[in-house]
Amino acid sequence: MQLPPDDRTLSPYTGYTRAHWEAAADALLGAVEPYATEDRALYHFPGDRQSWSGRLSDGLEGYARTLLLAAFRRDETALERYADGLAAGTSGVWPRIEDRSQPLVEAASIALALRLTRPLLWDRLDDPVRQRAAAWLGDALTAEAWPCNWELFPVTVGGFLQEIGYETEESGKAIDRGLERIEDWYAGGGWYTDGDGRKYDYYNGWAMHLYPVLHAWLAQDERLLELYGGRLSRHLDDYARLFGGDGAPMHQGRSLTYRFATTAPLWLGALTGRTPLPPGETRRLASGALKYFLERGAVDANGLLTLGWHGPDESVLQGYSGPASPYWASKGFLALLLPAEHEVWTATEEPGPAERADAITPIAAPNWLVQSTRSDGLVRLHNHGSEDVRYDPYYTRLAYSTATRPAPSYDNSVLVGADPSRTDIVPLGVGDGWVASRHSVGESVRVTSVVLARGAVEVRAHLVAGAEPRTPVRVTGWACRDGVRAELRPVAGLSRELSGVTGDGPTLFVALARLTAEPDPAPLEDLVSVRVDGEDGLRVRWSDGREVRVRLADGEGVGVQG
Incomplete structure (x- = not known):
């Protein structure tokens, strides 16, 4: 991966700037393009591994998670390709969203991407494509979720469908139902369990906080943003302490192959103004994590994210991990929603807690x-x-x-x-x-x-x-x-x-x-x-x-x- 020269004046700890994040996003998007099917509805990455959901679902996962990256990058050329894939996928290629099925997960990424890029993608689609896409996503409103962070996927789909005026009553019910459900799992101090029990891990940041805060922010709902943004801010007080001086996130919990998705809550706090961290510290922690993985084999010779932690590593995988799973790392590129003139990009890097x-x-x-x-x-x-x-x-x-x-x-x-x-x-x-x-x-x-x-x-x-x-x-x-x-x-x-x-x-x-x-x-x-x-x-x-x-x-x- 070719990155710009380090800038040790603006970023004395990592050398990384917004240009490095842009270059990394562009390289990842360019690398996945050859693995799209001819109709661009599915992305099949190489390797023998298949998730327990099967090859078709894995291909949808490849589409949805890399679309999310294109949405954060606001890459209009890439988004045109994904528009083609959306048209084909909703014409019978994609599996239906059913109870507790993997397509429910991927529907949330697709809906969020469409909501973030509405003028660039959704509004340019032909009306029949929009109708088919809304109908496909609509099954997520009533699909039964696993009792964990999955409850937030119908919330995310409902937020988009409500915005475009599709099944607004059912969309509102899905939003209310999911947000009510996670109240059972809020443990205080900015921490959620991922469902019943005491499952504390990175799902706090890349799911339990990410989806409600983004929904509130996109809906411009100040009441919800005060509630969920306040929880996020309290969470970041603790969360910032879980990164080493070399940028490494804590090696704990499941789905670690999502790697620098760990940076998503850091950027989310800056994006919504709900963070206790100075802007230079936010960028230092997040850029440190991105650099940590890019320098340790997270991307292979073909430019693809591997299933693992540094390089390929079966020990960090779960049964639901398929060849496209690592692309939930796309959530880290939430950073690029922050404009170049935002203080999180212009401030000089400051040390993280482990360095102070x-x-x-x-x-x-x-x-x-x-x-x-x-x-x-x-x-x-x-x-x-x-x-x-x-x-x-x-x-x-x-x-x-x-x-x-x-x-x-x-x-x-x-x-x-x-x-x-x-x-x-x-x-x-x-x-x-x-x-x-x-x-x-x-x-x-x-x-x-x-x-x-x-x-x-x-x-x-x-x-x-x-x-x-x-x-x-x-x-x-x-x-x-x-x-x-x-x-x-x-x-x-x-x-x-x-x-x-x-x-x-x-x-x-x-x-x-x-x-x-x-x-x-x-x-x-x-x-x-x-x-x-x-x-x-x-x-x-x-x-x-x-x-x-x-x-x-x-x-x-x-x-x-x-």
């Missing part, structure tokens, strides 16, 4: 503790409240970072017997430098965990209850990666190999951990001392003299003082 100072930040809704260090730009996420409905290494590990990824060897876990599972997570609180939770292993074992963090150092304590005496327990730490150093040291209940056994009752296991990219860090023992206090407590003394007392009680929670 060491920080330990509690986030109440998901019960997370975010730990960042300025010296190496690493960000670590201590997860004591997020899980999927099933065991998933991208949700249920104790910690994630911007420099590591979940390992098959069960990093950041407590293994009781041979069971690595961590289910039924119960948040037990998060505060100044600590976070705690309880989870289940199998049918009877309960593990109460607390992490205390300061600088790059962590004290991890786990109280295992409900296990038979002499049950093996193993504690694991960070997975090693090039350029980072992972340490795990036993303190109590563990051998040098980080394994131990349970006693006749609840048994405490304590370790020191650290993940750092510093070349010569101080010894852990010089930075913190830990003393076990009774059967379920500890006293922690940090090198600056601060002391913390912790009490873990099975069934009663965790007490932290100091």
Whole structure:
């Protein structure tokens, strides 16, 4: 991908400007064109992988997600091609939108693109094409959605159809129904769960905030914009802390192959004026993420986005991931809706949170503790409240970072017997430098965990209850990666190999951990001392003299003082 020369005056951290975003969008759009069918209704990208929705649906996905990119770019030449595809697709090529079907997802991208570019695309279509397209999209108004972010797809379709005067009553009902539904999942502080349970991940930004805020903004509905924009602004206070100094987003949650879609909420805050971030910081974080992926193999030799994280990587995919799935990264190009004279493009880049100072930040809704260090730009996420409905290494590990990824060897876990599972997570609180939770292993074992963090150092304590005496327990730490150093040291209940056994009752296991990219860090023992206090407590003394007392009680929670 050919990009303009870096501008280190305007963008001292990344070198990227609006011209870089434009060039990246143009390159991605140019690369996908040869993979369109002759009628331009479907885009079939190379490779053996197919989603569980099938080849036809995958081809529609290719059309819809790259159309979204063309819409953000306002590329009239490209939009003409997509107009041809719309005419053909709605003439019987595209699969119908049915209950809980993938076309419902893609209909939202198509509707949003049409709404954003109405004078450039929709208004230039022949009336029969408009009628067919509205009728095809109209099935989304009554299609049953999966009970998660999918509830917002009928909202997005309804917003466009209502604007053009098609089935206005049904469109209004779809909008109201979807917006009412997500209220059940708003957890406060700018955070949503992605459906029932405690599924906290990037869907907060690229779905749960994106669609309601854009709908309110496009509809010029100040009441809705105040509500959803206010939530977005609060979310960005926390969200900005989840990017490393090298631009890497946090490696946690599902659908990570969408990559720099992680930048969408940053741009959305700037677009709507609902952000606590200075414009130079917004661009620095977003451009850092785009650059991070472009420099690490996200685009292959044909200019196509690959299924993976850096390059191709099956481990980050789900069953619904098809060859065109990565093109939801198009959402990051929401940036180009901001005109060139907007302050987010003209301001000098400012450092992100991970570059300004060491920080330990509690986030109440998901019960997370975010730990960042300025010296190496690493960000670590201590997860004591997020899980999927099933065991998933991208949700249920104790910690994630911007420099590591979940390992098959069960990093950041407590293994009781041979069971690595961590289910039924119960948040037990998060505060100044600590976070705690309880989870289940199998049918009877309960593990109460607390992490205390300061600088790059962590004290991890786990109280295992409900296990038979002499049950093996193993504690694991960070997975090693090039350029980072992972340490795990036993303190109590563990051998040098980080394994131990349970006693006749609840048994405490304590370790020191650290993940750092510093070349010569101080010894852990010089930075913190830990003393076990009774059967379920500890006293922690940090090198600056601060002391913390912790009490873990099975069934009663965790007490932290100091």
